[in-house]
Amino acid sequence: MSLKDKIRYFQFTHTGRVREHNEDAVFADMEVGLVVLADGMGGYNAGEVAAELAIKTVADMVRTGVERETRTSVDDSSGLMRQSIVLRNAIIRANKIIWQTAQTQPQCRGMGTTIAAILFHDDRVSIAHVGDSRVYRLRKNRFEQLTLDHSLMQELVDRGFFSHDEALRSTNRNYVTRALGVEPTVDADVQEETVKPDDIYLLCSDGLSDMVEEEDIHLTISTFSANLQTGGEQLVQLANANGGRDNISVCLAQVTESFAEARGLVGRLKGWLG
Template sequence: MKWSQITDVGRVRAGNEDSLCACPDIGLFAVADGMGGHKAGEIASSTALNYLAENLREVLPGTRDIQSSLLRILEEANLRVYRLSTEFEQYRGMGTTVTAGVFMGYHLVIAHIGDSRAYLVRGNEITQLTEDHSLVGEMLRYGGITEEQALNHPQRNVLTRAMGTAPSVKFDIYTQNLLPGDKILFCSDGLVNHLRPEEIKEIITSQRDLDLTVKILLDTALERGGLDNITMILVEME
């Protein structure tokens, strides 16, 4: 596989609370979008992904059930973030989204919480592989609003689920069989707040170079305001 990553503070935020993890040696690629007070979001997102990478690397050689191992590690990471938020005043109320993919050959397992996303681009089609755990995401799923209304909804950043906000939280697990040429995009909402899925697909399918692709995606989001931190990893199956 080939991959490229990029992250940017955007044009409004003072700091970057997003984190990413690219560990091709264990097939792990993940993005996390932290939330909280001064630097707390950055602590939440980096703590979650560092714990995930370190512990997944330890268990992968011996595990036969990657889904169970992934969930167990993320549940432990959740408790670690939650304890930090309760033990230190400056971290009170922090949390983070996590969208993590583990590639095993042409099989992908995704663990997800929050409103970061994973997309599959296959041929001329783009498919969102994850569901947003957000107020607007739920309203959209149940027909309360249209996709057009969701794009500019004033509560689009209100999460219904996030890591570190409670001692125990629920992660979604998705599996996907892949084909040569498939491209998988992991991204924080700083990207999708400015680009529709169809626009993301057009940029990805029009470029061969992954580094150039993620730069064009980033530059487009920045040109449209860059209202949030923007982070993405693009993986291509060979």
């Protein structure tokens, strides 16, 4: 089932006001319901190469995997749907390719990238991430972060050394503890959520989340929920107005109607013939 008519989508990426070039990459394929954002890591060589490799690998593997998995069902002991497993395996494969490239290409040694990806299917969304690129959801008036940063500061918050507000003010919050391409293997956090019409999903690099308060992100998306093109542009402008110290990337996906899979033989026949 193509989701092009079920989800309204916009993406934005900007170099910012300080960096000389953009190491972020964004991608979407609404035929299969995939959105991916990668942030080539500052301080690493060839971060933009790592980000592009991550995007290409995940996109290719998810397309192939979704075509193969025509039915939504539980596939492993974790209880994850097959689409989530496809997404997780694609990210693990991307890590391997980036790592191997860094080992064989001297100009790419030490490169890495964060990644955040969502895959819509059967009125659900699979969410996967590595690093501190984030996924948020606006449902009615509730705005919440669905991912948990893989960062030193988040670990300190989890252990009670800092409060959430103190972490937001810290100058050391960008040290990530997990990224693609830095080690030969990586664990990707994967979760699944039920999707409802009018949900808005935001993927962003830390160039947005570090420069704009969550309350202001919430207010901007709520204000421009009927015009997400303008809303995304406003978020980028806010990040730049607050200093634009990093590349800024924003992906916005708004669910416009149900995309539940047809059940039973009659439903599947309708889908094949329709």
